[in-house]
Amino acid sequence: MKKKVAFYTLGCKLNFSETSTIARGFEEEGFEKVSFADPADMYVINTCSVTENADKRFKTIVKQAQQANPDAFIAAIGCYAQLKPEELIAVNGVDLVLGASEKFKLTDYINDLSKNDFGEIHACEIEDVDQYIGSYAIGDRTRAFLKVQDGCDYKCTYCTIPLARGISRSDALPNVLKNASEIASQGIKEIVLTGVNIGDYGKGEFGNKKHDHTFLDLVKALDTVEGIHRLRISSIEPNLLKNETIDFVAESDTFVPHFHIPLQSGSDDILKKMRRRYLTDLYSDRVARIRQVMPDACIGVDVIVGFPGETDEHFLETYHFLNELDISYLHVFTYSERDNTLAANMENPVPKRVRAKRSKMLRGLSVKKRRAFYESQLGSRQTVLFEGENKQGYIHGFTENYVKVKAPWDPALVNTLHEVVLDRIDEDGLVRFEFAREHARVV
Structure with a gap:
């Protein structure tokens, strides 16, 4: 057996x-x-x-x-x-x-x-990890996660990822395209690009810092692969999300209008202590550029609360910065000390009860932001990809710009694309819809 x-x-x-x-x-x-x-x-x-x-x-x-x-x-x-x-x-x-x-x-x-x-x-030893192994996830989802990059050369003071995954290195472009074609041949409708720092795509194995290709090269090449209906960019650093990439996504028929861009703090003082590679002005510019060319794009944000030395004033800077920024939702992380990081030994740690309170405030802001984004999309015509799980009698799906919708469970909808008109928001915060009047399955 x-x-x-x-x-x-x-x-x-x-x-x-x-x-x-x-x-x-x-x-x-x-x-x-x-x-x-x-x-x-x-x-x-x-x-x-x-x-x-x-x-x-x-x-x-x-x-x-x-x-x-x-x-x-x-x-x-x-x-x-x-x-x-x-x-x-x-x-x-x-x-x-x-x-x-x-x-x-x-x-x-x-x-x-x-x-x-x-x-x-x-x-x-992590210093000896320099090879690259390509991978992708299919079988359990209607979306596939395609790994294009691993490791990170950044030295953010709170992060253990470089210690756990090693230097930045990337898959060869022909192999990425081969894997994307394999995924498409399985009937998967959407591919999500993933890695530790995907905007740094192009560095080869064995510590080769030369970029054979850029992230924009990768995006342009994937856009030509047959059989892929949707390509989605996962988390990408704001300093590596160039205007050329944003503009290309805006014109693409395959890449969807959804960006997830780590911020971590809305205080420049804290960003410097974190050793992030940008300040809030650059971040605001990226959001403004996306809104200029894709007004209905979904923009998600990572943010950390309770970093050592984060005063009430620093936190309020972050809160007000995010509140005024035209974004769609937040992923909120409560800072926790990690061994062998510089931040773990920094002065003025924030009490855990304060960290929890700040986290709760930003999670509440996220609910408000997501609700406002969903409301802005009501009445619009969207294409939904339905997922495969029966969740208490409902099937869920996502529009191209990442609005989560629900409908009564129907197994015939699984892994199919349909044009819909977003109609109303349910009590659970998900969006109901009507099939487009001249409805036909898209694929």
């Missing part, structure tokens, strides 16, 4: 793309992939270490695996596995921990899946 393997992914879109690629490797080795809740011979947990909560969740997930099969072989990979492998291997039930280079060779490290008295760690 085939051995069964199950996967659990914490963290970002990049982790999902890598889990999916590793899972396909297991299937090529003769394993059967099953749900994480099902009994399996092996459980693989792809970890994240961006926030304190992601660390804490690991033990809970290990216990879930042990409940499904107490004798299962458990492996941990991902960012937390690279940063703190000794902590993971010390968790009861964990048999194998692999670092950033080793995770893509996971099947090479397993034998008969029998549990040992002592777990094994295989993780090289």
Whole structure:
């Protein structure tokens, strides 16, 4: 009988793309992939270490695996596995921990899946991680996450990602296009470009800092791939989102009007302490440029509250900056100290109760911003891509500019594109619609 393997992914879109690629490797080795809740011979947990909560969740997930099969072989990979492998291997039930280079060779490290008295760690120093492994996630979603870049050369004072993933490096453009074509051949309607710092696309392997291609080259090339209906850019640094890229997206039939641009703070003083590579003026200019050429674009923002030294005045600068900015929603992160970062040793830490209060205020602002954005889209004609899950009798989908809609569950709508007119906002904040009068399925 085939051995069964199950996967659990914490963290970002990049982790999902890598889990999916590793899972396909297991299937090529003769394993059967099953749900994480099902009994399996092996459980693989792809970890994240961006926030304190992601660390804490690991033990809970290990216990879930042990409940499904107490004798299962458990492996941990991902960012937390690279940063703190000794902590993971010390968790009861964990048999194998692999670092950033080793995770893509996971099947090479397993034998008969029998549990040992002592777990094994295989993780090289992050300075030695310089190769690039392409990956993409399909199968579980109507959207695919396509990895185009990994690692980061930036040294933000709060961030562990360079310690967990190494230097910035990119996939070769022909391989990105090949992977995009493979995704399109599976009937996937939308591709989301992902990476650690995708605007830095073009740097090769082995520490080669020369850009063989630019991010704009990548965008233009992907725009020509047949069979892709939507391309969406995930998070991109404001200093790397050039006007030429914004203008190209505005004219593209494939790239959608949706940008997610990290801000982190609306105070220039705090941005400097964070060692971000821009100030608020540049950020405002990027938002203004998008609005100039794509008035209905969705613009999402990452923001961190409670960074060391963030006074009430600094926070209010951020609040007022975001309140006045023409954006669509926020992703709010409460600052947490991470080992081996400069910020962890900075003076004047913000009390956790203050961090929580500030986070609540910005989350409330996000609700207000999203509501205003959705209201601005009512009455407009949009194309919706419906997703595949029955959520309490409803099917959900997204417009090109990322308005989330709902309709009574209908399996015939799954992974289809339809023209609709946005009609009203429900009590849960999602948008209802009417099919366009001369309605026909788009694809």
